[in-house]
Amino acid sequence: MLRLYLKALSTGVLTEPxxxxxxxxxxxxxxxxxxxxxxxxFSRSLAIRxxxxxxCNGCELEIHALNNVYYDIERFGIHFVASPRHADxxxxxxxxxxxxxxxxxxxxxxxxxxxxxxxxxxxAACGGEFGASYASCGAVKNVLPVDATIAGCPPSxxxxxxxxxxxxxxx
Amino acid sequence: xxxxxxxNGAWDVFMSELNALAxxxxxxRALSGVDMLMLAPENWGKSAQIARSHDARWxxxxxxxxxxxxxVDCCFECQGRYLILRTAVAAEHPELPSHAPFYPAADRAExxxxxxxxxxxxxxxxxxxxxxxxxxxxxxxxxxxKDFPAQGFPQxxxxxxxxxxxxxxxxxSVYEIPVGPIHAGIIEPGHFRFQxxxxxxxxxxxxxxxxxxxxxKIAEGRDPVSLAxxxxxxxxxxxxxxxxxxxRAMEAAAGLSCSERADYMRGILAERxxxxxxxxxxxxxxxxxxxxxxxxxxxxLRELWLRDNRTLFAHRLMxxxxxxxxxxxxxxxxxxxxMKETIATLRAELSDLIKIIDANSSLEDRFLAxxxxxxxxxxxLGALGFVGRASGQVFxxxxxxxxxxxxxxxxxxxxxxxxxxxxxxxxxxxxxxTACRLLEQMLEQMPEGAVLADWRTxxxxxxxFAAVEGWRGEILCYVRFDQGNRIARYYPRDPSQxxxxxxxxxxxxxxxxxxxxxxxxxxxxxxxxxx
Numbered sequence: 001m002l003r004l005y006l007k008a009l010s011t012g013v014l015t016e017p018x019x020x021x022x023x024x025x026x027x028x029x030x031x032x033x034x035x036x037x038x039x040x041x042f043s044r045s046l047a048i049r050x051x052x053x054x055x056c057n058g059c060e061l062e063i064h065a066l067n068n069v070y071y072d073i074e075r076f077g078i079h080f081v082a083s084p085r086h087a088d089x090x091x092x093x094x095x096x097x098x099x100x101x102x103x104x105x106x107x108x109x110x111x112x113x114x115x116x117x118x119x120x121x122x123x124a125a126c127g128g129e130f131g132a133s134y135a136s137c138g139a140v141k142n143v144l145p146v147d148a149t150i151a152g153c154p155p156s157x158x159x160x161x162x163x164x165x166x167x168x169x170x171x
Numbered sequence: 172x173x174x175x176x177x178x179n180g181a182w183d184v185f186m187s188e189l190n191a192l193a194x195x196x197x198x199x200r201a202l203s204g205v206d207m208l209m210l211a212p213e214n215w216g217k218s219a220q221i222a223r224s225h226d227a228r229w230x231x232x233x234x235x236x237x238x239x240x241x242x243v244d245c246c247f248e249c250q251g252r253y254l255i256l257r258t259a260v261a262a263e264h265p266e267l268p269s270h271a272p273f274y275p276a277a278d279r280a281e282x283x284x285x286x287x288x289x290x291x292x293x294x295x296x297x298x299x300x301x302x303x304x305x306x307x308x309x310x311x312x313x314x315x316x317k318d319f320p321a322q323g324f325p326q327x328x329x330x331x332x333x334x335x336x337x338x339x340x341x342x343x344s345v346y347e348i349p350v351g352p353i354h355a356g357i358i359e360p361g362h363f364r365f366q367x368x369x370x371x372x373x374x375x376x377x378x379x380x381x382x383x384x385x386x387x388k389i390a391e392g393r394d395p396v397s398l399a400x401x402x403x404x405x406x407x408x409x410x411x412x413x414x415x416x417x418x419r420a421m422e423a424a425a426g427l428s429c430s431e432r433a434d435y436m437r438g439i440l441a442e443r444x445x446x447x448x449x450x451x452x453x454x455x456x457x458x459x460x461x462x463x464x465x466x467x468x469x470x471x472l473r474e475l476w477l478r479d480n481r482t483l484f485a486h487r488l489m490x491x492x493x494x495x496x497x498x499x500x501x502x503x504x505x506x507x508x509x510m511k512e513t514i515a516t517l518r519a520e521l522s523d524l525i526k527i528i529d530a531n532s533s534l535e536d537r538f539l540a541x542x543x544x545x546x547x548x549x550x551x552l553g554a555l556g557f558v559g560r561a562s563g564q565v566f567x568x569x570x571x572x573x574x575x576x577x578x579x580x581x582x583x584x585x586x587x588x589x590x591x592x593x594x595x596x597x598x599x600x601x602x603x604x605t606a607c608r609l610l611e612q613m614l615e616q617m618p619e620g621a622v623l624a625d626w627r628t629x630x631x632x633x634x635x636f637a638a639v640e641g642w643r644g645e646i647l648c649y650v651r652f653d654q655g656n657r658i659a660r661y662y663p664r665d666p667s668q669x670x671x672x673x674x675x676x677x678x679x680x681x682x683x684x685x686x687x688x689x690x691x692x693x694x695x696x697x698x699x700x701x702x
Contacts, residue, residue, distance in 0.1 A: 003526055007523055007524070008464060014471060050357045053360075054384055055359070055382070057408055058407025058408070060359065063357050064451075068470040068471065083355075094382065099380055100352065101329045103352050103360065105328070106331075129401055130384045131389070132322070133321050133385045134325060136384050136385060
């Protein structure tokens with residue numbers, strides 16, 4: 001147990017207050033802007049329900065990374081919730097597979113208004129590598145009204161934060 | 172393929188018995204260096220029976236529409252060597268004896284072929300039960316037939332697949348828990364149906380196919396570069412290895428070999444992929460039993476390697492780095508030196524962490540003896556990768572049959588026999604250390620030279636087969652070219668397609684709250700299985 005505490009203490013706080021990308025304090029800047037916007041528009045707390053509607057799972061890996069110690073996105077007022085009933089925003093990834101269409105529509109219906117849909121990643125935004133076919137509806141906008149998109153294959157954690165910030169600006 | 176020339180007693184007996192079934196015994200063929208036997212359809216079932224009697228592993232089945240008939244291939248592995256059996260059935264009456272009575276792994280794979288081509292597998296215990304198909308296309312439509320358009324005939328809105336016949340338990344106090352397709356976390360969709368009494372699971376049935384995107388269909392007509400890109404998106408966490416498998420198969424069809432440096436670069440990308448995924452899984456397994464320390468520490472190490480990937484290869488997950496003919500990235504001398512340093516750091520960090528984890532009794536309480544998958548079960552299923560190797564199965568494509576660059580490296584494959592969650596955790600740790608050693612060897616031995624060879628257009632009908640050890644285990648890939656450098660058929664077999672049923676077995680008798688950690692310890696790809 002002592003080893004655990006020593007390791008935890010010697011690891012220290014890694015959550016980034018300082019520059020990482022382009023050495024220009026981007027993470028901190030974007031994070032603070034996000035926090036301000038969430039403070040103003042969502043009383044400091046934005047609840048996101050992520051839905052994989054057919055993704056290759058690349059997008060999920062990077063959304064996961066938002067919760068690691070470096071990004072620690074909860075400090076900016078964003079949390080990922082387990083039910084659409086608790087959500088302000090549905091963050092949808094993947095092209096919408098036809099087999100997921102009904103589930104996605106039900107999750108959308110279960111989300112209380114006011115609600116916003118963000119199509120995250122190239123597949124969700126425009127169909128990406130898969131497009132529309134017998135098995136896929138293509139972009140999320142073919143199934144649900146979409147309020148904003150985030151480009152990237154997959155969007156990196158920082159691109160996700162910037163994308164969410166841009167979303168908040170247009171809401 | 173130097174391996175194929177080695178004398179091997181058990182293999183020879185296996186081959187001679189199967190050869191007696193072959194249509195024309197003088198007609199010995201090979202597909203990309205792998206032995207191939209042509210069988211009459213009526214001998215198809217018998218071949219599986221013989222293979223079973225020799226403990227050959229059933230590795231996959233795929234079909235192809237050759238206007239007027241369907242060609243069906245099945246891949247076995249015996250003693251580290253592959254064998255492909257091939258047959259053809261008339262399109263008017265597409266029926267074949269099933270392999271599922273001999274091999275549980277053939278169950279879903281044959282149902283996939285049935286849903287996609289309309290080939291019926293006689294003697295399959297669930298012959299009428301669809302697998303990949305939900306309700307997006309009709310039961311008399313078969314998307315992988317050439318006369319079916321890629322756009323299909325979709326309805327405006329696909330109804331939910333609510334009448335799938337799950338196995339139900341009955342009796343006092345028995346209840347059912349439906350979970351998914353949308354789960355509570357940031358995770359792929361799929362449905363799990365539990366039959367439980369109190370906390371104890373009596374039965375778990377998986378219903379997958381929710382993220383079926385028609386990958387095999389939309390691969391048709393692509394050029395090699397575009398196919399490699401699609402292969403890199405079969406399962407985002409396995410982007411490098413799937414692209415590698417697809418490129419190796421296409422290169423085999425084209426009769427093209429990569430430069431030695433390109434082989435090493437591909438090996439480096441694949442081992443880095445193994446490292447980031449194992450670190451991510453170990454973090455998540457800790458998280459699923461509420462051990463936040465492990466979650467943050469392993470997640471921290473993973474993020475550092477993702478950032479290095481971005482610096483070295485311009486992509487955190489290394490997508491689109493492996494391309495037909497070689498790789499699209501290269502390492503400079505300084506990059507290699509920096510990578511060696513991060514490997515040394517990772518090794519030191521892991522040594523620190525594993526001591527802490529080993530001494531943690533609450534973690535031990537949750538991991539040890541949870542989700543046991545016995546070596547006998549693993550053998551019967553032909554379980555792959557860390558799932559198989561944590562249950563005594565030694566197979567590793569890198570070791571045997573082997574492929575470049577691993578045939579030039581010193582590789583020991585770690586194996587555990589307890590088969591529980593702890594064994595799968597511990598095995599990942601050992602594989603991390605193996606990956607570190609392999610990376611160091613590759614950085615040390617990698618020769619100078621070009622990393623991308625000029626592409627050579629294969630002739631129409633050229634076929635290629637390849638196997639690669641991805642981080643989840645063996646990936647198989649089959650391609651056939653049409654004229655004009657276009658893909659006529661692409662079939663990728665992700666290890667998840669084989670391994671998913673393992674989760675059903677290991678959950679039996681475990682408590683419902685242990686499902687997340689049991690699931691994570693197997694960590695099948697939904698996208699890789701659904702295609």
